[in-house]
Amino acid sequence: MALKPQIIATRTSPLALAQARMLQSQLAKANGASDPDAAFPILGLTTTGDRITDRALLAAGGKGLFTKELEIALQGKEASFAVHSMKDVPTRLPDGMEIACILEREDPRDVLLTETGAARVMDLPQGAVLGTASIRRQAQALTLRPDLKIVLLRGNVDTRLAKVRSGEIDATFLALAGLKRLGREEASRPAVELHEMLPAPAQGAIGIEIRSDDGAAREALAALDHAESHICVLAERAVLAALDGSCRTPIAAHASLRHGTLSLAGEVLSPDGTHRWAQSVTLPLEGDPRAAAAEIGTRLGEAVRQSGGEALEAALASVDEH
Ligand SMILES: NCc1[nH]cc(CCC(=O)O)c1CC(=O)O
Numbered sequence: 001m002a003l004k005p006q007i008i009a010t011r012t013s014p015l016a017l018a019q020a021r022m023l024q025s026q027l028a029k030a031n032g033a034s035d036p037d038a039a040f041p042i043l044g045l046t047t048t049g050d051r052i053t054d055r056a057l058l059a060a061g062g063k064g065l066f067t068k069e070l071e072i073a074l075q076g077k078e079a080s081f082a083v084h085s086m087k088d089v090p091t092r093l094p095d096g097m098e099i100a101c102i103l104e105r106e107d108p109r110d111v112l113l114t115e116t117g118a119a120r121v122m123d124l125p126q127g128a129v130l131g132t133a134s135i136r137r138q139a140q141a142l143t144l145r146p147d148l149k150i151v152l153l154r155g156n157v158d159t160r161l162a163k164v165r166s167g168e169i170d171a172t173f174l175a176l177a178g179l180k181r182l183g184r185e186e187a188s189r190p191a192v193e194l195h196e197m198l199p200a201p202a203q204g205a206i207g208i209e210i211r212s213d214d215g216a217a218r219e220a221l222a223a224l225d226h227a228e229s230h231i232c233v234l235a236e237r238a239v240l241a242a243l244d245g246s247c248r249t250p251i252a253a254h255a256s257l258r259h260g261t262l263s264l265a266g267e268v269l270s271p272d273g274t275h276r277w278a279q280s281v282t283l284p285l286e287g288d289p290r291a292a293a294a295e296i297g298t299r300l301g302e303a304v305r306q307s308g309g310e311a312l313e314a315a316l317a318s319v320d321e322h
Contacts, residue, residue, distance in 0.1 A: 106177035142273025242301025
């Protein structure tokens with residue numbers, strides 16, 4: 001067991017703090033620490049992404065808005081671990097950093113939250129107002145229902161739900177994983193099926209970033225990595241990387257693993273939902289399963305890209321222009 005406290009850096013949103021607590025208790029258990037707060041203290045940091053509330057600025061601000069401040073704490077040795085929702089982590093990490101561990105993934109699906117109880121996009125009334133800040137969810141919803149009116153909706157879970165309750169909007173999407181980790185009763189609502197709406201790459205997965213040269217941090221995490229979740233996250237993030245996206249691009253991917261065989265689906269959409277390019281594949285993982293999964297993801301992403309031609313490039317570029 002480590003003698004020196006090893007600090008966990010996290011964002012301070014309720015969800016981020018809940019995830020940091022999860023990591024803290026798993027670390028304490030795996031490393032025989034009787035006092036989790038003493039052995040693995042939590043350092044809460046505000047990130048640029050938490051301060052910016054405008055989607056145009058978020059899109060223009062580039063990648064890593066939710067991760068940079070945590071990485072600075074790692075680089076400055078103020079923390080040993082940075083805990084992230086993997087769907088917010090850019091595909092390229094700063095030099096000297098790595099994702100050393102992926103915890104067992106939660107359900108990756110989205111949930112549609114409404115006052116009427118409608119749980120599927122198809123069940124929303126004609127012309128319903130859907131609040132979301134996610135261009136992926138906007139594009140996917142418009143693909144299914146071009147009549148929907150999309151409004152920008154940001155803020156934490158309570159703010160969003162209050163707007164549904166007051167009738168300001170008819171519906172919003174949230175990741176089921178977040179609702180579950182916050183212990184919200186809305187987590188018991190039926191999730192949107194994967195074949196109706198593919199999640200963001202790595203949705204539902206928590207990853208731990210460390211300095212590559214920090215052997216003590218790596219050791220403390222060793223027992224926490226969930227092999228299957230890690231493999232799936234690598235495949236989905238390889239799709240994202242091949243399409244050069246961030247979490248603010250309308251790109252979706254989902255992988256599952258059964259008996260050494262990877263099933264992977266990926267898609268890109270135009271923000272207005274008028275175009276959608278999708279591919280899926282099922283292949284056995286040969287050799288090193290992580291490398292094989294990443295390779296399959298890269299090839300699938302490239303195949304999607306090739307199938308879309310200029311219209312797809314325009315869809316990818318449009319997100320950064322507005
Ligand atoms: N971009 C915000 C974000 N990042 C991770 C989650 C949910 C938890 C997860 O995917 O692990 C959310 C909120 C949401 O999309 O509802």
